[in-house]
Amino acid sequence: MPVPADGLRVALFATCVNDMMFPSTPKAVVSVLERLGCTVEFPMEQTCCGQMFTNTGYFDAAVPTVRAYVKAFAGYDYIVAPSGSCTGAVRHQHPMLARHAKDDALIAAVDDIVTKTYDFSEFLVDVLGVTDVGGYFPHRVTYHPTCHSVRVAKVGDRPYQLLKAVKGIDLVPLPDADQCCGFGGTFSIKNPDVSVAMGADKARHVRETGAEYLITGDNACLMHIGGLLHRENSGVKPIHLAEVLAHTEGGAR
Amino acid sequence: MTTTEPMRRTPAPPSGTFLGMPTFPTNAKAQLNNTQMRKNLRNATTTIRAKRAKVVGEVENWEELRLAGAAIKDRTMRHLDSYLVLLEESLTKAGATVHWARDAAEANQIVVGLVKAKGVDEVVKVKSMATQEIELNEALEEAGVAAWETDLAELIVQLGHDRPSHILVPAIHRNRAEVREIFLREMHLYGTAAPEGLTDEPAVLAGAARTHLREKFLRAKVAVSGANFAIAETGTLVVVESEGNGRMCLTLPETLISVVGIEKVLPTIADLEVFMQLLPRSSTGERMNPYTSMWTGVTPGDGPQEVHVVLIDNGRTRVLADPDGRYALRCIRCSACLNICPVYERVGGHAYGSVYPGPIGAVLNPQLRGIESDIDKSLPFASTLCGACFDVCPVRIPIPDMLVHLRHKVADKKRQGLHLEPTIMTGAQWAFGDHKHFEFMESMAAVAAKVMKKDYLGPMPWPASPWTRARDLPMPPTESFRSWWKRTRGEGK
Ligand code: SF4
Numbered sequence A: 001m002p003v004p005a006d007g008l009r010v011a012l013f014a015t016c017v018n019d020m021m022f023p024s025t026p027k028a029v030v031s032v033l034e035r036l037g038c039t040v041e042f043p044m045e046q047t048c049c050g051q052m053f054t055n056t057g058y059f060d061a062a063v064p065t066v067r068a069y070v071k072a073f074a075g076y077d078y079i080v081a082p083s084g085s086c087t088g089a090v091r092h093q094h095p096m097l098a099r100h101a102k103d104d105a106l107i108a109a110v111d112d113i114v115t116k117t118y119d120f121s122e123f124l125v126d127v128l129g130v131t132d133v134g135g136y137f138p139h140r141v142t143y144h145p146t147c148h149s150v151r152v153a154k155v156g157d158r159p160y161q162l163l164k165a166v167k168g169i170d171l172v173p174l175p176d177a178d179q180c181c182g183f184g185g186t187f188s189i190k191n192p193d194v195s196v197a198m199g200a201d202k203a204r205h206v207r208e209t210g211a212e213y214l215i216t217g218d219n220a221c222l223m224h225i226g227g228l229l230h231r232e233n234s235g236v237k238p239i240h241l242a243e244v245l246a247h248t249e250g251g252a253r
Numbered sequence B: 001m002t003t004t005e006p007m008r009r010t011p012a013p014p015s016g017t018f019l020g021m022p023t024f025p026t027n028a029k030a031q032l033n034n035t036q037m038r039k040n041l042r043n044a045t046t047t048i049r050a051k052r053a054k055v056v057g058e059v060e061n062w063e064e065l066r067l068a069g070a071a072i073k074d075r076t077m078r079h080l081d082s083y084l085v086l087l088e089e090s091l092t093k094a095g096a097t098v099h100w101a102r103d104a105a106e107a108n109q110i111v112v113g114l115v116k117a118k119g120v121d122e123v124v125k126v127k128s129m130a131t132q133e134i135e136l137n138e139a140l141e142e143a144g145v146a147a148w149e150t151d152l153a154e155l156i157v158q159l160g161h162d163r164p165s166h167i168l169v170p171a172i173h174r175n176r177a178e179v180r181e182i183f184l185r186e187m188h189l190y191g192t193a194a195p196e197g198l199t200d201e202p203a204v205l206a207g208a209a210r211t212h213l214r215e216k217f218l219r220a221k222v223a224v225s226g227a228n229f230a231i232a233e234t235g236t237l238v239v240v241e242s243e244g245n246g247r248m249c250l251t252l253p254e255t256l257i258s259v260v261g262i263e264k265v266l267p268t269i270a271d272l273e274v275f276m277q278l279l280p281r282s283s284t285g286e287r288m289n290p291y292t293s294m295w296t297g298v299t300p301g302d303g304p305q306e307v308h309v310v311l312i313d314n315g316r317t318r319v320l321a322d323p324d325g326r327y328a329l330r331c332i333r334c335s336a337c338l339n340i341c342p343v344y345e346r347v348g349g350h351a352y353g354s355v356y357p358g359p360i361g362a363v364l365n366p367q368l369r370g371i372e373s374d375i376d377k378s379l380p381f382a383s384t385l386c387g388a389c390f391d392v393c394p395v396r397i398p399i400p401d402m403l404v405h406l407r408h409k410v411a412d413k414k415r416q417g418l419h420l421e422p423t424i425m426t427g428a429q430w431a432f433g434d435h436k437h438f439e440f441m442e443s444m445a446a447v448a449a450k451v452m453k454k455d456y457l458g459p460m461p462w463p464a465s466p467w468t469r470a471r472d473l474p475m476p477p478t479e480s481f482r483s484w485w486k487r488t489r490g491e492g493k
Helices: A016-020 A024-035 A059-073 A084-100 A104-116 A120-127 A147-151 A158-164 A192-208 A219-231 A241-246 B024-032 B035-057 B062-078 B080-093 B104-117 B129-133 B136-142 B152-159 B176-190 B202-219 B245-251 B269-283 B316-321 B326-330 B336-340 B342-347 B358-369 B374-381 B388-392 B399-416 B420-433 B435-452 B481-489
Strands: A009-012 A039-041 A079-081 A117-119 A140-143 A170-172 A213-216 A237-240 B097-101 B122-125 B146-149 B222-225 B229-231 B236-241 B255-261 B291-296 B306-312
Touching (some): A016 A024, A016 A219, A016 B481, A024 A237, A024 B481, A059 A084, A059 B420, A079 A084, A084 A104, A084 A117, A084 A147, A117 A120, A140 A158, A192 A219, A192 B024, A192 B342, A213 A219, A213 A241, A219 A237, A237 A241, B024 B342, B024 B374, B035 B269, B035 B336, B062 B080, B062 B269, B062 B326, B080 B097, B080 B306, B097 B104, B104 B136, B104 B306, B122 B245, B129 B136, B152 B202, B176 B202, B202 B245, B222 B245, B229 B269, B236 B245, B236 B269, B245 B291, B316 B326, B326 B358, B336 B358, B358 B374, B358 B388, B358 B399, B374 B399, B388 B399, B420 B435
Parallel strands (some): A009 A039, A009 A079, A079 A117, A140 A170, A140 A213, A213 A237, B097 B306, B122 B146, B122 B222, B222 B255, B255 B306
């Protein structure tokens, strides 16, 4: 297959949840990007987008994560994260946090770096200009467009474009797809009952599709819906978009 | 429920105050178990969402209309002082009497005084959020005046000894079978009884309400209304409604008292062009609402000959003073944000402890009332920040961002007291603020994973219980991503 990236230097922002809990997702990103000819680097200074702090109201605690982000990724033209939510938080909240910190140097650095931060699906479709990444996934799947990927990062239909180009895939529409799954970060533990009520409806819709796999571009939402699906022994497996795209016909899985 | 205190003129609302309510999560838990309410709300919100999406989709320049609506409101709020003075001048010139009220108590005192001066013991009411906000009905009741709600849904709430649960359809939590029961049980206690053989057909129920209200309309000497818009240039007040009950109240009685929040002012009649396109499509999902009434002071020989306008602040200038919060004053109370909200859909309006529920309530109440009470401290967290409310808001109120700013205010307050959360956050700041600390945490997680030898954790005691009560929790892997990267590709980049 063609190699569209031709050595393009890309920094991977793994995100804290993926780094610690779901390493197979950033590994899949590395494998897809390298397959497409990118040179992937992983700056060690990176930690987290900070939205756990920001969205709980602890702006001061979020500022060090903004500094860490700038330190890790300064100098890169392409910063790619397998998360619409973390991408959205960097683009939408880091400028506000830098201003909250009243630090002019940080404001300037942040305003520059946020324009270079991409969700994985955006980077593939918009920057590399590919929708067929050579994936093969002979399964029935459904896709939940996570709220922050759609409404903050605004990835639009890019994930669908990518999924439709995967060989062997049977992509079935998810009823009420645009409704929130109820995760909501700390909402999931501050308002656990409402969170579960929303998640239960989402999980029910997922089961209605008869899918073997539930795909999203955000592992945090997937942890919530997947946790419900696992508790009820539904047999539906949660999987990140990147991992689906990483599968190839000759691949191990 | 069926017994009413003999001294009361109108059905008693539920006991207790909004501010005395427990936190949102506690209220929500109780509401989630109300099967009937959940079904009613699911049906109602699903229908109205689809209607709204259809009629909004027809308008090619919808986004420009939203931008215009937001811009007009913002500009008006920037010069609110001069527009309010202009409004007072125009109203006075047109023969109306303007009253100013700093808070709910002052507003109620003014209205009660005006009503008592007319020597009447009852008023008819047009559906109005401002009068719900100041709890005018109860103030009138205490003064021996019966305030009769004439909007169908508002009547259902009043006769049901209930509280409104939605800003447009206050009885949205009720279905028609419940409405029938309420009518049969209560109507005869307060006027014309429900007809025998009342069915739960919507047309039959509406007919019963019409008959019940007719004598009240014909008898009333005084009406109380709110206003959707108040035009500064002309002194014109505007009421947008569906049923025609408003038109009856605004035209039949001799005296009309309108209670209007100061943020309802618009500079000119021409500005209505934008809002009359935005409001009906966003609220009822109609291209145009059935009744739009406009009146400018007193018209000799036609309609009420004594017109009063009570302009209320009740916290609004405080909202205006906050650059992160003042967007809330753009709100035209269309209720689109409630109808789209997945949290509201499941818990209903009563969980929010205010006449303003849903996303707008979650940002408005803590601003209007301050973040002192348990309920107001918890409201900014009553959202997943999914952002659906912003997408549908006709005046582009950035509700998710505002919720985050209010959370910041609540967190600052918590830091002053004895709370666990700020301590946890300080610990987490240490862990996530520096990659070496983060790596340490990851190595601890990997050790735990090796010891537990499990993919998922089932139900666990506190502090894991809020998560694991209903959801399994995946275990971290034995090797984090960055450990894998270091092992396979070395320490460098
Ligand atoms: S916040 Fe916006 S969507 Fe909600 S009621 Fe007000 S105007 Fe309507």
